[in-house]
Amino acid sequence: xxxxxxxxxxxxxxxxxxxxxxxxxxxxxxxxxxxxxxxxxxxxxxxxxxxxxxxxxxxxxxxxxxxxxxxxxxxxxxxxxxxxxxxxxxxxxxxxxxxxxxxxxxxxxxxxxxxxxxxxxxxxxxxxxxxxxxxxxxxxxxxxxxxxxxxxxxxxxxxxxxxxxxxxxxxxxxxxxxxxxxxxxxxxxxxxxxxxxxxxxxxxxxxxxxxxxxxxxxxxxxxxxxxxxxxxxxxxxxxxxxxxxxxxxxxxxxxxxxxxxxxxxxxxxxxxxxxxxxxxxxxxxxxxxxxxxxxxxxxxxxxxxxxxxxxxxxxxxxxxxxxxxxxxxxxxxxxxxxxxxxxxxxxxxxxxxxxxxxxxxxxxxxxxxxxxxxxxxxxxxxxxxxxxxxxxxxxxxxxxxxxxxxxxxxxxxxxxxxx
Numbered sequence: 391x392x393x394x395x396x397x398x399x400x401x402x403x404x405x406x407x408x409x410x411x412x413x414x415x416x417x418x419x420x421x422x423x424x425x426x427x428x429x430x431x432x433x434x435x436x437x438x439x440x441x442x443x444x445x446x447x448x449x450x451x452x453x454x455x456x457x458x459x460x461x462x463x464x465x466x467x468x469x470x471x472x473x474x475x476x477x478x479x480x481x482x483x484x485x486x487x488x489x490x491x492x493x494x495x496x497x498x499x500x501x502x503x504x505x506x507x508x509x510x511x512x513x514x515x516x517x518x519x520x521x522x523x524x525x526x527x528x529x530x531x532x533x534x535x536x537x538x539x540x541x542x543x544x545x546x547x548x549x550x551x552x553x554x555x556x557x558x559x560x561x562x563x564x565x566x567x568x569x570x571x572x573x574x575x576x577x578x579x580x581x582x583x584x585x586x587x588x589x590x591x592x593x594x595x596x597x598x599x600x601x602x603x604x605x606x607x608x609x610x611x612x613x614x615x616x617x618x619x620x621x622x623x624x625x626x627x628x629x630x631x632x633x634x635x636x637x638x639x640x641x642x643x644x645x646x647x648x649x650x651x652x653x654x655x656x657x658x659x660x661x662x663x664x665x666x667x668x669x670x671x672x673x674x675x676x677x678x679x680x681x682x683x684x685x686x687x688x689x690x691x692x693x694x695x696x697x698x699x700x701x702x703x704x705x706x707x708x709x710x711x712x713x714x715x716x717x718x719x720x721x722x723x724x725x726x727x728x729x730x731x732x733x734x735x736x737x738x739x740x741x742x743x744x745x746x747x748x749x750x751x752x753x754x755x756x757x758x759x760x761x762x763x764x765x766x767x768x769x770x771x772x773x774x775x776x777x778x779x780x781x782x783x784x785x786x787x788x789x790x791x792x793x794x795x796x797x798x799x800x801x802x803x804x805x806x807x808x809x
Contacts, residue, residue, distance in 0.1 A: 428463025451477035638681025644693035656756025680749030683801030696806035705771035723789035737789035752801030
């Protein structure tokens with residue numbers, strides 16, 4: 391997170407080596423971070439620029455000072471004695487021009503312009519070596535000869551120091567000591583830009599950083615996932631602005647809590663005209679790995695089998711997914727996991743993050759077929775023949791996405807998509 395630095399106090403004294411021009415300018419300052427805390431015992435770099443005639447005038451002299459702050463955050467340098475990068479300090483004509491001092495501070499890799507202030511030529515410059523000067527121990531008063539000047543913003547005799555910062559207590563970067571808002575407030579959850587082209591949905595985090603969700607392979611990104619009524623959590627992936635479960639549905643209940651008929655014999659399964667669910671070969675590990683197999687009556691039941699806010703995709707939504715992934719002739723490899731399939735598992739990359747696994751299916755007559763070789767998913771779209779509905783499938787030895795129809799009494803896997 392980028393620090394913002396404030397120079398909250400400074401003082402300047404001038405020592406003259408010649409009667410015409412100052413030999414060096416003593417510059418001291420206390421540096422503080424964005425929380426108004428002194429930056430102590432730290433290495434910093436000052437870039438010193440002198441501009442002629444006005445605050446934005448030509449730079450006639452530049453030098454660099456590599457400094458270390460003390461235990462109070464105080465740093466000191468002599469301007470005119472740094473590492474010169476442009477111009478000649480001793481050749482500056484102090485009588486012909488007014489000069490403006492600009493300081494740029496670099497700390498921890500970030501550079502902040504600390505502003506520009508005038509350096510005024512004084513009438514007694516010719517006699518400067520004879521004029522005593524000092525700075526008070528508290529650093530708030532500069533005395534030259536018999537004249538003393540209180541530095542604004544430091545002495546208690548003047549207006550109290552303004553502390554800039556976020557004054558909104560609801561912001562994650564709220565500064566309780568701030569007396570004036572500087573429009574820096576960051577509210578958790580608000581939209582921002584983290585500067586990365588490889589993230590989406592950038593927003594302010596609870597840690598007060600701007601961060602987004604990283605894209606997978608430059609196109610896809612992780613969704614928030616969803617939990618069903620049985621407590622099963624399904625991670626999700628956003629593909630072409632649609633959020634898909636990355637696992638097959640394994641819920642045993644409709645959305646209202648009603649139990650879906652299960653443990654049906656082959657005969658009962660074949661004769662059922664209402665929603666029913668099964669686990670491949672009734673082996674619990676298959677439920678863990680591949681989810682459950684639902685007949686289409688469960689898919690179409692108005693009580694819903696997907697979690698609230700999610701639904702069984704239509705045939706058009708399946709088609710849109712495959713078209714975005716390169717079309718039905720090519721998308722299958724991008725949707726299949728690289729392991730868990732029978733050989734040769736042709737073209738499997740799972741580059742989309744869809745994570746398709748071969749859960750097989752339960753035939754209309756109750757038999758279990760094609761585990762490890764095929765993955766079948768229902769759509770919510772009924773076919774023109776009322777006994778059939780559309781499905782999409784992947785195969786172990788092909789990269790094609792197969793799309794056709796199954797008898798509605800068959801048990802296929804289900805992937806839900808967010809509304």
